[in-house]
Amino acid sequence: MPPYTTPFICLRCLRNQRNVVTSGPKHGLRNIVRELATSAEDGSVSNSTSPDSNNTTTVTARYVKGEQRTYKRREQGHRPLPLPPIMDPIAVAARERWKQPKPYPDLKNITPFQERLYKNAWAVALATSKRMCAVTLARLPSHFLLELRPSLHPETKDPWLLPTVYHSKASATPDVHNDFPPARTVMRHDFVHWIRLKKRWRDAVNVRLATRLDNVLGGGSIKRLVWREDMASLVGERLGAVVMRKLTWFLGRNGSRKFTMPGIEDIEEVDGVAAVLFLRPLTSPKVKELEDAVAKVAEDGAFMMGAFDNLVDDYRKERGEASGSHFDKSLRPVLPRLQPSLLFPPLKWRTMRWRGKEVPVYDLVELLGETRCKELVKGTWFEDFGSVVLREDSKTVSAHLALIQLQNYYAKSIA
Known part of the structure; x- marks a missing residue:
């Protein structure tokens, strides 16, 4: 094997690199911007030529501000070298210009059509941000989705999945569950009651929420997550409380x-x-009683039909026949595909x-x-x-x- 040799290092390159490379808190992006602004206000500037342009630029005690990039001056008259984009105020400003959120329109200078939209509750509901139900994979405006966040039980310290979005805003203590990303499902009473069966609600826990639970509460915390048995009635009670609070002010x-x-x-x-x-x-x-009776008959009929199908399947399995519904497909109603409302x-x-x-x-x-x-x-x-x-x-x-x-x-x- 060849003997180990030390690579040749140019001392002049090291000296130039020492002048270019900046380290420490005093050479951060904020300090560069502050120094450029202070020098421009004090008038301690001189004229020089930018390496990337023939126009005159502003030279501070340490930096050269060109038209497209910022350069750092070097000792002994060497040409300035550009700053990295992560520390260049011009590059950072150009990058953040496209990340600024769109400003809200001035309500004093809006068109009559925009004024009608702001007064229409349905338009405001449909304009909310679109989110996806993790169980049904339906993308809906967030106004029509139920938002759930984990909350620690005060005694057992187990995480409970609760509709914390409907908590009171006027609270002296900060909300602990805001640290966790939300889980969203369709906001329907029958659906919230259905996902309680066979723990289908676990499908609503997305990957971000599961990862956050493991990082905060330790591994296996997703298995300790609790879904309340009365979640369907709890959500309805919270929604009713919100309506009571809103209408009390107007009716008063x-x-x-x-x-x-x-x-x-x-x-x-x-x-x-x-x-x-x-x-x-x-x-x-009387009408309410008849509606409940019709709904009960329909529910019992569907249950009996399913139970009879199960009995027929067991009988066919015993005889070695293929299982399936005992109803003739030709007798079933044919629903047109182009009319999904049916x-x-x-x-x-x-x-x-x-x-x-x-x-x-x-x-x-x-x-x-x-x-x-x-x-x-x-x-x-x-x-x-x-x-x-x-x-x-x-x-x-x-x-x-x-x-x-x-x-x-x-x-x-x-x-």
Whole structure:
């Protein structure tokens, strides 16, 4: 093997490198920018020629600010060398220019069409950022998704997956679960109840959340994650509390007709109707009883059909035959592929006509319960009225968004 030899090092190169390479906190990007600004203000500058341009540039005590790059002066009259892009203020400013968020429009200088969009709760809901449900892989606006974050149990210290997005904003202590990335699912009562079975809710825990749990709480913490048995009712209760808090402020302003109007007798004369809130039940007890009976018969019929199919499958397995449904495929209804509304029927929303267009109707007794509904209008001007008109205004959008979430959570399919 050849003997080990020391490589030749040029002392002049080392001396030049010592003058170029900067280390330590005093040579950071902030200090370079500060020195350039201070020198320009004090007037301690001189004219020189930039290596990348024939125009005159500003020379400070240590740096040369060119048109496209920043250069560091060297001793003994050597030509300046460019700074690396990570420390060059010009390069950093050019890079961050494309990362700046788009500024919000000035509400004082908007067009009439933009003003209508800001007052429309449905437009605001659809304009929220798009996110994906990890269970169904459906991409929806975040307004229609349920956001869950882990929270440590005060006694067992196990992580619980809770809808912390609906916690009160006015809290003296910071929210601990904000450190974890959220898990999102479809915000529907039946769906939240369904994913509780067979622990399907674990599919909602994304990779980022699982990794963060392991880093903070240790390995295997995903197995200790707890899903509440009453999660479906808990989410509905939280959504109802948000609606109560939003509507209390508007219904408490008895003398103001800018946001609310009592009764629907003169609704055609009211401008800007956003929604109609009914303080009396829209469905009679007899009709409600019949609807529940029909739903129970349909559920029992589907269960019996599935149970009979299982019995037929067991019988065919015993005889060595292929398993399958005992119903003839020709007798089943054929759904056209170009009409997905027949296979996935839309939700049932109540509406009423106002000046030629449909206005949403909300039954507060059905959504909040009779006790909460009476508490909402107790001692207010609307206590003796059976309905309230919610007017279209930028301040009523938050209350309307809360009503949309609550009704969408409990909405049933037409079929």
